[in-house]
Amino acid sequence: MSTDPETRTSLLVQLADGENQQAWFEFVELYQPVIFNYARRRGLQEADAHDVVQVVMARVATKLKTWDADQQRGSFRGWLAIAVKNLAIDYFRSQKLRPIHLPELPDVIAPAAAFDWEQRRSLFHWAAARVQQEFQSSTWQAFWRTAVLDQHLAQVARELNMTRGAIYVARSRVLARIRQLISQSEFDSTQG
Amino acid sequence: MLKTPHCLESATLQSMLDQTLPANQLLTCEHHLESCESCRQSLESLAGEACWWEDAAEMLSSDFVNVAGELGTKIKSQSVAKSRDADEDAKTLALKQVRELLATPRHPEMLGRIGEYDIESFIGQGGFGVVLRAFDRELNRPVAIKILAPHLATVGAARRRFIREAQAAAAVVHPNVVPIHAVHADADHPFLVMTYVPGCSLQEFVRQQGPLETKVIVRIAQQVASGLAAAHRQGLVHRDIKPGNILLENGLNRALITDFGLARAADDAASQTGWLAGTPHYMSPEQAACGELDGRSDLFSLGCVLYFVATGREPFRGSQPLAIMNQIANQKPLPVRSVNSDISQVLAQVIERLLEKKPSDRFQSAAELSDFLEQYVAYLHQPETRIKPQVPRKRGTTLMASTAWLGSAIALLIAAVVYGSGVWSTPTTRRDIGVAPAAVARPPIEAAANIEPPTTFPLAAVQQALLDWVEEERQLEQEFVRLRQDLIAAEDGWQNAPRHPFFVSEFGYAPLNLTAMFQEIRTEIDALEKAAFRESQVPATNGPESTTNDGNMK
Incomplete structure (x- = not known):
């Protein structure tokens, strides 16, 4: 930190705690898609959605100053999750961003609910990406094809050269692990 | 299903999930699962309650775009490919269906018949239907016929609009509007008859x-x-x-x-079928x-x-x-x-x-x-005898182009710092200014370097102008006035900008505080002006201290 003080921002001070740094990285990874998809779903064009991601992330970074581990209950991740949700919704409100209305994009009735939904979706994809690395390909396929794509179990078993029983076990293992990762992530904006 | 003595204990099921069950036992248990619905359910709810299974299916199968614009899952690309195919299919189908709905031709060289018109050939296809070249036997002239595309004819609103707009367009009589002779609303596939215009469209021509x-x-x-x-x-x-x-x-x-109002019919269909017209x-x-x-x-x-x-x-x-x-x-x-x-x-x-x-x-x-x-x-x-007309002026003032302020800000910043470093470090020479060693370490430059200046902004010209200043000091005063005006314009642009820039640090995004930066530039311009004018009168040996003092006085 002392090597080049001018390029260091207050961000680093706030994230001096190694655990919080890790949380910040995870947060950026997880929430960029949340904000992006949220903005897209609200009808913004791709480039504009990228801009929204950047502005909101910048605001969260600014707000880091107000995080106080001793005063706030709950985890840093939980705090971030609530902060980003409020900032994103506020930003949309304040900018009166006029979405291009297209029939394919559904109207979002409740911004908060839409954000929660995007958040949960991002968590699932985030967890799934990790879990996929942890398991053998056939185990992952058993889960993906029967539980997500809803393909016929007997057919998947035949194609993966597994017994049906093995498919049952494999897909349950994958789901259990995804659930575990999501539950442990502590990113939860619905508590605020 | 009822539990049987063979049914699995929940501890066993848990060890299956944890992968701690010995391989030989696992095989037996897997075999049991195949025939025991009850144990399957126990295993699955142990892995996650029903809502987890449902969410996994819903969340993971929905279109998910990560922020880099890549597709999060393979499913999306499949569905995109599918819909593209569907689009193509629909077009081919439209042509095929139109062909089918034509009555048998009365003449072997014709494609078919619609009403009283003999269809000679396909001319083209628009967003709302197919255009055919036909011959009106009664009036003995070629006509163009537009048939509402089959996929639109089934959308009531589109069909009604097609007819209504065509009727309205038929009322427009003007040498530069393709005349509509008839609107056949009652046919299964509504169509309209227009004058056939020999030639091509402006699109093809260009x-x-x-x-x-x-x-x-x-x-x-x-x-x-x-x-x-x-x-x-x-x-x-x-x-x-x-x-x-x-x-x-x-x-x-x-x-x-041609095609007055027909876009509206296509719009109606689009909002109901999800087709984006044209x-x-x-x-x-x-x-x-x-x-x-x-x-x-x-x-x-x-x-x-x-x-x-x-x-x-x-x-x-x-x-x-x-x-x-x-x-x-x-x-x-x-x-x-x-x-x-x-x-x-x-x-x-x-x-x-x-x-x-x-x-x-x-x-x-x-x-x-x-x-x-x-x-x-x-x-x-007749340019000699006529007066050249003037395009009428727009009401109100011209606003700055949305990004021009950013370009000005960066140029100003570079201008101020490059020029400033020359004054600050050593007696001013062209070379010193060109190299500008001190500028690199200054934080605002680092921030600005992450923003690409718009290509339209004459950055090089500004830099050249800066070099010229040194040699032509009598122009300095004027230049400073301009510099200040640019600064004000740039600042206004920043204040009114819909989106503010940011820079990416190693920790993610951080805001770029230009308000402070503008203040810094202003201070620097003030200091520079004083220093510059002092230098034009006093030998350049008057060094860093006095310049710095001037800066602090502001």
């Missing part, structure tokens, strides 16, 4: 010949404007003015507008925003057409409709004359005025445009 010359463009523009004026007088907005809808009769003699290249901003439309929307589209005809390219380009629509709403196209310098200034101004985002900044009616162009055509033919 694709083959490239950009046209000013005189020709102005003549076409005047004719189209005149045709639009006739339609607007009847309260009819075209909504889909594009080069493909402007027909050129026998070469360039006469331009005729290309948005020539849409007006108010159309892109689904706002209220009047004749001035057609004028914007005409501006796009003229831009295309003058340069050979669309003013707003993008790989996908949403990108184009965003540009239409927010971006200024490249100046016509920067793409094709042969285009006259007046025509370029006309196009620019038509492409104004706000309808109130454009020509206010097609008639006004037509009148102006008529004068201009006359001038172009």
